[in-house]
Amino acid sequence: xxxxxxxxxxxxxxxxxxxxxxxxxxxxxxGVFLLIVVFVLAAPLWADEVAETGPNQEHTxxxxxxxxxxxxxxTPEGKPIGPQWFGAGGKFxxxxxxxxGRDEMVRLMYGGRTSLLVGISAALIATLVAIVLGLLAGYxxxxxxxxxxxxxxxxxxxxxxxxxxxxxxxxxxxxxKIGPLELSSGSLWNPILIISVFTxxxxxxxIRGEVLALSEKEFVEAAVAQGAGPSRVMFGEIxxxxxxxxxxxxxxxxxxxxxxxxxxxxxxxxxxxxxSSWGTMITVGVELLRIQPLLAILPxxxxxxxxxxxxxxxxALRDALDPRGKARLDAALQFEAQSGATRPVGxxxxx
Amino acid sequence: xxxxxxxxxxxxxxAVASIGLASCGGGDSADGGDGQKGGILNGTYASFPDxxxxxxxxxxxxWSAMAEVYLSLLIYKHAGGEEGSEVVPGLAKEMPKxxxxxxxxxxxxxxxxxxxxxxxxxxxxxxxxxxxxxxxNSPGAPFYLSIEGAEEFAKTKxxxxxxxxxxxxTGEIVINLEGPRGTFVNELGLMFVALLPxxxxxxxxxxxxxxxxxxxxxxxxxxxxxxxxxRNPYWAKANGKAMPELPAxxxxxxxxxxxxxxxAQVDDVERGIYDWxxxxxxxxxxxxxxxxxxxxxxxxxPAISTYFFWMxxxxxxxxxxxxxxxxxxxxDSRALERxxxxxxxxxxxxxxxxxxxxxxxDLYPYDIAxxxxxxxxxxxxxxxxxVWTDSESPNNEAGEYFxxxxxDLGFNTTFKAxxxxxxxxxxxxxxxxxxxxxxxxxxxxxxHPNDFFQLLLAGESIQPTNNYNFSxxxxxxxxKRITELGREQLGPEQExxxxxxxxxxxxxxxxxxxxxxxxxxxxxxxxxxxxxxxxPTFGHYLSSFEFK
Numbered sequence: 001x002x003x004x005x006x007x008x009x010x011x012x013x014x015x016x017x018x019x020x021x022x023x024x025x026x027x028x029x030x031g032v033f034l035l036i037v038v039f040v041l042a043a044p045l046w047a048d049e050v051a052e053t054g055p056n057q058e059h060t061x062x063x064x065x066x067x068x069x070x071x072x073x074x075t076p077e078g079k080p081i082g083p084q085w086f087g088a089g090g091k092f093x094x095x096x097x098x099x100x101g102r103d104e105m106v107r108l109m110y111g112g113r114t115s116l117l118v119g120i121s122a123a124l125i126a127t128l129v130a131i132v133l134g135l136l137a138g139y140x141x142x143x144x145x146x147x148x149x150x151x152x153x154x155x156x157x158x159x160x161x162x163x164x165x166x167x168x169x170x171x172x173x174x175x176x177k178i179g180p181l182e183l184s185s186g187s188l189w190n191p192i193l194i195i196s197v198f199t200x201x202x203x204x205x206x207i208r209g210e211v212l213a214l215s216e217k218e219f220v221e222a223a224v225a226q227g228a229g230p231s232r233v234m235f236g237e238i239x240x241x242x243x244x245x246x247x248x249x250x251x252x253x254x255x256x257x258x259x260x261x262x263x264x265x266x267x268x269x270x271x272x273x274x275x276s277s278w279g280t281m282i283t284v285g286v287e288l289l290r291i292q293p294l295l296a297i298l299p300x301x302x303x304x305x306x307x308x309x310x311x312x313x314x315x316a317l318r319d320a321l322d323p324r325g326k327a328r329l330d331a332a333l334q335f336e337a338q339s340g341a342t343r344p345v346g347x348x349x350x351x
Numbered sequence: 352x353x354x355x356x357x358x359x360x361x362x363x364x365x366a367v368a369s370i371g372l373a374s375c376g377g378g379d380s381a382d383g384g385d386g387q388k389g390g391i392l393n394g395t396y397a398s399f400p401d402x403x404x405x406x407x408x409x410x411x412x413x414w415s416a417m418a419e420v421y422l423s424l425l426i427y428k429h430a431g432g433e434e435g436s437e438v439v440p441g442l443a444k445e446m447p448k449x450x451x452x453x454x455x456x457x458x459x460x461x462x463x464x465x466x467x468x469x470x471x472x473x474x475x476x477x478x479x480x481x482x483x484x485x486x487x488n489s490p491g492a493p494f495y496l497s498i499e500g501a502e503e504f505a506k507t508k509x510x511x512x513x514x515x516x517x518x519x520x521t522g523e524i525v526i527n528l529e530g531p532r533g534t535f536v537n538e539l540g541l542m543f544v545a546l547l548p549x550x551x552x553x554x555x556x557x558x559x560x561x562x563x564x565x566x567x568x569x570x571x572x573x574x575x576x577x578x579x580x581x582r583n584p585y586w587a588k589a590n591g592k593a594m595p596e597l598p599a600x601x602x603x604x605x606x607x608x609x610x611x612x613x614x615a616q617v618d619d620v621e622r623g624i625y626d627w628x629x630x631x632x633x634x635x636x637x638x639x640x641x642x643x644x645x646x647x648x649x650x651x652x653p654a655i656s657t658y659f660f661w662m663x664x665x666x667x668x669x670x671x672x673x674x675x676x677x678x679x680x681x682x683d684s685r686a687l688e689r690x691x692x693x694x695x696x697x698x699x700x701x702x703x704x705x706x707x708x709x710x711x712x713d714l715y716p717y718d719i720a721x722x723x724x725x726x727x728x729x730x731x732x733x734x735x736x737x738v739w740t741d742s743e744s745p746n747n748e749a750g751e752y753f754x755x756x757x758x759d760l761g762f763n764t765t766f767k768a769x770x771x772x773x774x775x776x777x778x779x780x781x782x783x784x785x786x787x788x789x790x791x792x793x794x795x796x797x798x799h800p801n802d803f804f805q806l807l808l809a810g811e812s813i814q815p816t817n818n819y820n821f822s823x824x825x826x827x828x829x830x831k832r833i834t835e836l837g838r839e840q841l842g843p844e845q846e847x848x849x850x851x852x853x854x855x856x857x858x859x860x861x862x863x864x865x866x867x868x869x870x871x872x873x874x875x876x877x878x879x880x881x882x883x884x885x886x887p888t889f890g891h892y893l894s895s896f897e898f899k
Contacts, residue, residue: 056755057755058686058751058752058755060683060685060686060689060690060752061683061685061686061689074689075689076688076689076693077637077638077689077692077693078634078635078637078638078689078690078691078692078693078745079638079692098748099634099689099690099692099745099748100690100748100751100752100755101689169770172767172768173767173769173777184765185765185767186765186766186767268742268768268770272766272767272768273747273751273766273768274751274754274755274766287633287634287635287744288635289635290614290635290636290639291635291639
């Protein structure tokens with residue numbers, strides 16, 4: 001085991017990585033997340049080589065041979081075939097997704113790509129917008145800060161899910177056309193944009209707070225004294241110091257966005273059929289809960305595992321990148337315990 | 352991450368709630384019957400009717416809910432099957448005397464009739480009710496615009512309509528039409544022209560339904576939640592005596608609760624929490640319910656309906672008959688029977704079984720090779736198609752199936768699934784962009800084939816809003832045939848002509864019809880299934896329910 005002295009001379013990123021790797025739970029869940037990514041990236045391979053069908057290809061009236069016996073993919077009464085594992089050479093490994101007779105395994109893999117794509121894209125857009133807004137508000141202060149902060153407050157005060165649902169349904173019907181920006185009704189960009197808009201405040205506000213503190217620091221004053229303009233100070237001096245916060249938020253926002261997407265899709269306002277996402281698959285599965293419970297449980301479990309992994313990794317990243325924050329939290333917990341407080345202090349909330 | 356926590360909580364709660372709803376259901380238990388007679392029926396609908404006002408409702412739910420509350424001069428026979436398609440006298444003493452070359456209808460009101468508030472029913476209530484219906488812009492108004500002066504009244508909303516003359520003393524009602532109309536007897540039997548007392552407010556009365564003439568009256572209506580019935584006190588005193596052939600009903604009343612979760616409805620009927628569910632069980636439970644309860648608590652009811660995919664004949668690529676025929680060859684009714692989980696019988700024609708004029712034929716047996724060949728021949732210039740469907744299961748899956756069929760034929764599709772509540776409004780508005788093709792269905796308003804041809808396939812029915820000619824099909828020769836046949840009284844000759852019209856239109860393939868839907872009766876073990884009457888036009892008759 002290496003002693004603490006061995007950290008001497010290492011850079012802050014290397015130290016953070018060491019601290020992250022020491023968190024075994026985080027490493028395990030990072031592994032789980034990477035497995036999920038590999039699983040969804042392998043979708044075309046499984047679809048072409050094993051299942052020999054696409055995610056939207058219907059097999060309603062077809063039959064497959066399972067261990068030498070012919071079986072309906074969907075019975076005349078509308079019951080989809082259950083998991084066949086490798087009984088049909090990997091075809092309908094997890095059964096059919098419903099009365100349209102699509103391969104559940106293939107849709108689960110492709111649905112995961114959609115869910116991850118929406119989650120990562122929405123988190124990326126929200127983070128980029130939040131960085132710009134946080135920097136502007138925190139650096140310029142005054143009326144710029146007021147306008148941005150109040151706008152963020154307004155978005156924050158809205159019933160996010162209800163508004164997201166209404167906008168989602170409107171976009172799902174009519175698409176979006178604002179100037180040169182044109183999105184068709186079934187475009188994946190619709191849920192991505194909705195989720196981005198509503199998650200910006202969750203990142204922009206803490207970033208603004210951090211920029212307010214950083215802009216008082218000596219290195220910022222020195223840069224200003226050397227004649228650096230606002231852009232250079234904000235993006236050249238302050239932004240690099242926000243890196244750890246941004247990375248942590250980005251990770252957690254992916255999980256948040258995936259949950260948001262699942263909720264919107266479940267209610268018909270997110271990813272539009274025939275495309276699948278884990279949220280839309282739960283919708284189909286709930287209807288068939290009694291006869292094929294796996295159809296709802298599997299995508300639900302995939303969402304849970306992905307979100308849990310990202311949350312644990314995000315928390316570990318925060319601890320690794322800001323050890324003083326962790327020390328402060330540990331001290332607070334110890335103090336609470338010693339002072340006999342009955343209410344436990346939870347994890348420090350990043351939002 | 353408070354928000355994240357909240358979202359997880361929402362997801363968990365939603366899962367718990369859905370499982371809870373599926374297992375618990377809701378509603379009060381039935382009061383129970385006292386043997387053969389009496390009792391309060393505890394029923395459930397999956398949705399509240401569009402309107403609880405006879406002048407406005409144009410849905411199966413509304414018609415079923417009000418069939419024995421608001422009577423018209425003519426009504427449909429209180430029976431199921433073909434017998435229930437017969438128009439018989441209602442508030443009128445007898446069937447109308449038709450004279451003047453089919454243009455004048457003379458009826459007499461039965462004497463001594465009263466509304467449930469004690470107000471006497473008068474002949475002059477008929478024009479008042481009809482004018483009120485037109486003033487409210489009811490979807491039923493077009494059925495009656497052939498009455499002299501009615502079209503002008505619809506425009507100006509200034510009355511009276513000169514084509515109707517009444518005499519309150521004798522109860523005589525004379526209706527003069529602009530021209531003969533073979534369907535007018537059927538239309539007089541619809542609820543749109545049920546009689547209401549003069550002075551009934553000219554507004555939607557869904558929350559405060561007007562007085563009744565039937566054996567039951569609605570005593571409480573809470574839109575979105577439910578409603579209650581009690582016996583009409585003037586049925587026993589007056590109307591029942593004047594209309595002895597109409598059943599008075601066995602139960603004393605009913606309490607209807609809207610339960611939007613159809614899985615919970617099935618559970619609750621199984622457990623006896625509700626005595627009856629008006630809508631069919633969900634597709635995912637249909638086979639189970641049928642297997643477990645058919646004959647004792649469950650019965651399949653034929654519904655006179657056609658389910659179809661429409662194609663916009665005015666725009667490429669579906670302005671080419673070969674493309675439309677190709678789609679017909681590519682649609683496989685067997686797949687749709689499975690999608691509808693045994694609640695649909697495949698068919699490839701406009702008129703459904705049970706409708707006069709129906710004779711089975713199939714011009715387009717499933718043949719994907721033939722379909723691809725036709726597409727190749729047609730070589731359509733526009734391959735981008737928007738496919739519309741409603742989001743209610745299994746209609747959404749039928750729409751998805753159609754979407755894939757079009758993709759298999761080489762089209763680039765955009766799929767739009769709209770909420771069932773506003774689906775017809777959106778696709779019926781011609782200003783909606785990209786109305787290329789989609790799913791639709793039609794249940795008969797009355798047992799006359801013109802009900803399928805006039806509104807859905809005649810060129811003159813194409814209108815900017817509330818359009819039901821979704822294919823925007825406008826063929827002059829077909830239009831002429833529809834108009835001519837519509838003027839004639841229905842008989843064997845006309846039925847044969849309607850059959851030929853069906854074939855002729857299917858050759859032009861504005862639709863790809865794929866089946867006819869069955870509905871069902873599902874009751875608790877407290878109810879005598881054999882007593883329940885399901886009418887093809889008005890659904891379940893309240894008066895027919897009996898506790899065991």
